[in-house]
Every structure is written in structure tokens, then in C-alpha cells.
Amino acid sequence: MERPGGPLGQVVAALAAGRTAAQVVDAEGRLAWVSEQMQLLAGLSDEADMGIGQRLDDVLEREVWNELLTADAAETLRSELHPRLDDPESTPLWVLSLDLQVGGRHRGVGMLGVTLRHADGSPLGAALIYAPLLPARVLALVSEGDEAMFTRMADLSEPAKRPAAIVFADVDASGPLSRRLPTAVYFELIRGITTAFDELVGRHGGIVGKHAGDGASAYFLADDHGSDPEAACAALRTVQALPDVVAEVVADLTESGADVSREDCRLNIGAHWGADLFIGQVVTGGRLEVTALGDEVNECARVEQVATGGQRLVTKTLIERLDDAAAAALGLRPRSMTYRVLAELARDGGRAGGKADRDAGAIAVHDLGA
Known part of the structure; x- marks a missing residue:
């Protein structure tokens, strides 16, 4: 999948190196990138049409995302993302609890949203990073495997x-x-x-x-x-x-x-x-x-x-x-x-x-x- 360039591309490169389940949207709310780990969760290949370049509102209507995100999770993303992109005074970090549909089961995850801005304060986009809602000691136990x-x-x-x-x-x-x-x-x-x-x-x-x-x-x-x-x-x-x-x-x-x-x-x-x-x-x-x-x-x-x-x-x-x-x-x-x-x-x-x-x-x- 082709990555965006410029400052947004630098954010994408950092997320890709960290092997996180993540999405990046640009200043207009268009889906710019989906991480490999997110694709694996969704059961998608790198060549799958995930709606890159389209507004997130439209992307979330696609079947591939309907199969991964519950209806409540999709609506939460819609309601939270655009106001934060449009308001320069909004909190740059926010955390949501969402349900994903993985392997036919609902899985609760935490989503860390990061509003991205240029040096002059103008909107650059946002990074949406997903992580399991597990205590640190449980994650440490899993990581031993x-x-x-x-x-x-x-x-x-x-x-x-x-x-x-x-x-x-x-x-x-x-x-x-x-x-x-x-x-x-x-x-x-x-x-x-x-x-x-x-x-x-x-x-x-x-x-x-x-x-x-x-x-x-x-x-x-x-x-x-x-x-x-x-x-x-x-x-x-x-x-x-x-x-x-x-x-x-x-x-x-x-x-x-x-x-x-x-x-x-x-x-x-x-x-x-x-x-x-x-x-x-x-x-x-x-x-x-x-x-x-x-x-x-x-x-x-x-x-x-x-x-x-x-x-x-x-x-x-x-x-x-x-x-x-x-x-x-x-x-x-x-x-x-x-x-x-x-x-x-x-x-x-x-x-x-x-x-x-x-x-x-x-x-x-x-x-x-x-």
C-alpha cells in the first residue's frame, strides 16, 4: 500500500515501525493509511480496497469495515473525529472504548486518538491507534509467549x-x-x-x-x-x-x-x-x-x-x-x-x-x- 508523503508520511512510518493496529486520516477526514496489523485484524490483504482517499464517513459504510467495527464503534468514530479536526482548541489526545468484531466475536479495545497539526496550528490529520483493554500484568504474561x-x-x-x-x-x-x-x-x-x-x-x-x-x-x-x-x-x-x-x-x-x-x-x-x-x-x-x-x-x-x-x-x-x-x-x-x-x-x-x-x-x- 502506498504511503502518504510529507509530515503525514512521517507519522505513518513511525506507526508502521511500531507494528500497531492503526489508521491515519488527513486534514479533510479522508482515510490516508491503514496499518498491516489493522488489515490482519480485518482479515484483509494489502491489495484490498479499503477506501483509501475517501472520507472516513464513506469508508465506514464499506462492507470490510462493517465486518470489523460494530455499528456503535463506527458511529462513535464519526461523532468524535470531525469536531476534533475542525476545532484547533480541541484536546489533542482522546481515548475511546470500542468493540471490534474479530473471529466472529466482539473484542473490546481502547482507541487512542491523536490530532495532528502543522507547526502553524493548521490541521494535518489524525492518527487512530487501537490497543487491547488488558491490564499490564496480563499483557506481560501474553508477551512471554x-x-x-x-x-x-x-x-x-x-x-x-x-x-x-x-x-x-x-x-x-x-x-x-x-x-x-x-x-x-x-x-x-x-x-x-x-x-x-x-x-x-x-x-x-x-x-x-x-x-x-x-x-x-x-x-x-x-x-x-x-x-x-x-x-x-x-x-x-x-x-x-x-x-x-x-x-x-x-x-x-x-x-x-x-x-x-x-x-x-x-x-x-x-x-x-x-x-x-x-x-x-x-x-x-x-x-x-x-x-x-x-x-x-x-x-x-x-x-x-x-x-x-x-x-x-x-x-x-x-x-x-x-x-x-x-x-x-x-x-x-x-x-x-x-x-x-x-x-x-x-x-x-x-x-x-x-x-x-x-x-x-x-x-x-x-x-x-x-
Whole structure:
């Protein structure tokens, strides 16, 4: 989108650098610029016709803005903006509470209006800057997250079928371990493993799924990685690296005096490929997460449940998504790998007749750590 020049252009450049959700209007009340973040909120592309160059009154009648601003918010902007542009004695800063319509839900935001004037006091325009109505401590908590992962999660506001690699992980023999360790130490251990898992998934371009107790899950979407082989490669890189990052967590606890060793805490891992997963956000008053539904998700859960003693079971389906370059990058030789069906492994581990047999018994798997 072409930016205005002159003094107004300098204001636009500063707002763009700050990655704010903002609009700028000129002295006649015409829309001069819309920030990229504002476009993302509205679900618009850079080429979308947002009414640049038209008076804000007319712009607010456009469908794209009707879908973003509630009727009350649009009317508030109309009533507040023009008097402030026309009156040189008006307060240069003003704050409004508005409702935006984002993802099919009303979101309360604060709007900071800044009246812009030339050195001689003549009107230059106004900047309208939007910010969430959240306490600073809540914003600080959100800011601790992985911004790139949050962006990938935001792209999934519309649930749809998407191919992806799936990873499930769970602490081996966690029941005896939790009984042996002091509760505070066990909590630190699980928190450390969960944090390390999330950071590793984010580092490899994945999205963290549900956490339940000492279990975790992640998805690596082909859309995010550009191809099926690259998504499969990212998932397998994560699987390869998990034992070492867990060992680091355990080592830190040991240094603090906890009686826990690497052999006490191993992750059982299952990894699979889903060609037709239904993936999207689950947003409630208490959480924001991404979840996936499909037969392959259930199958991956069964693969992980059969794993024992820190096994890293990856399915033949996932390995065969790799191309030669991805396999070489992982140090794998798919042509020389052998597989066992999950039901056979389950029987060896005393799990015959369970859900693994019923839901995924015929799936071929390879222990990546063998």
C-alpha cells in the first residue's frame, strides 16, 4: 500500500515501525493509511480496497469495515473525529472504548486518538491507534509467549482440513516417579519439561497442542513449512532433539539438590502423519489453543501409549513423507529402516487387547532411538 508523503508520511512510518493496529486520516477526514496489523485484524490483504482517499464517513459504510467495527464503534468514530479536526482548541489526545468484531466475536479495545497539526496550528490529520483493554500484568504474561507460534495459531481462526505431522509425548512411568519425588520437585520437573517441549516445537515451526498432566502434543502444518516433506522433517527434528532437552531439565533439577536422574525421566514419543486433519482454534473465556481432529490423531495417541522406556515410535506413513533432501538432513536412511506393527509391540509390552490393537494395531512403526 502506498504511503502518504510529507509530515503525514512521517507519522505513518513511525506507526508502521511500531507494528500497531492503526489508521491515519488527513486534514479533510479522508482515510490516508491503514496499518498491516489493522488489515490482519480485518482479515484483509494489502491489495484490498479499503477506501483509501475517501472520507472516513464513506469508508465506514464499506462492507470490510462493517465486518470489523460494530455499528456503535463506527458511529462513535464519526461523532468524535470531525469536531476534533475542525476545532484547533480541541484536546489533542482522546481515548475511546470500542468493540471490534474479530473471529466472529466482539473484542473490546481502547482507541487512542491523536490530532495532528502543522507547526502553524493548521490541521494535518489524525492518527487512530487501537490497543487491547488488558491490564499490564496480563499483557506481560501474553508477551512471554512465542510470537511466531502465536502468529501461526492466529492463522487457524477458521477450522479447515490441513495436512500435518503429529507428535505426542508423555513421561514414562510418571506414576511411580510422582510418588517418589516431593510434590514441589515433581511440579518443577513437569513444568520444565513442558516449557522445553513448547520451546522446541516453536523453534522448529510447529504449533503446541493440548497439555494434559505430563503429556504434550504438537502439530507441524504443511502450510507453515511449504511442503509435506518439510513439515515431516520439522516434526522428526523435534522428536530427535527431545531426549536431550529433557536431560537438560533433569540436570538443572539435580544441581538444585533433587534426587532425580536422566534414567528416571524419559519421554515416550509417538509421531505420525495426518493427510486430512481438521485443525483450528478452540477459544473460550479461559484458554486459546489449537486442536486437531481425525483418525490419525487417535492413531498417534495409540502409538505414543504403546511406547515404553523412552521409545520414540515414528510411523512408516510419516517417514515416507520425507524426500531425499529431508531424510539426509535428519541423518536418516529410509531405505534401510525396518518396521513392526503396533499390535505386535503392544503384545510384547503386555498391552494386548487394548485401544492400540483396536484403533491402530496394523500401523507400522520404527523406534527412532533404537
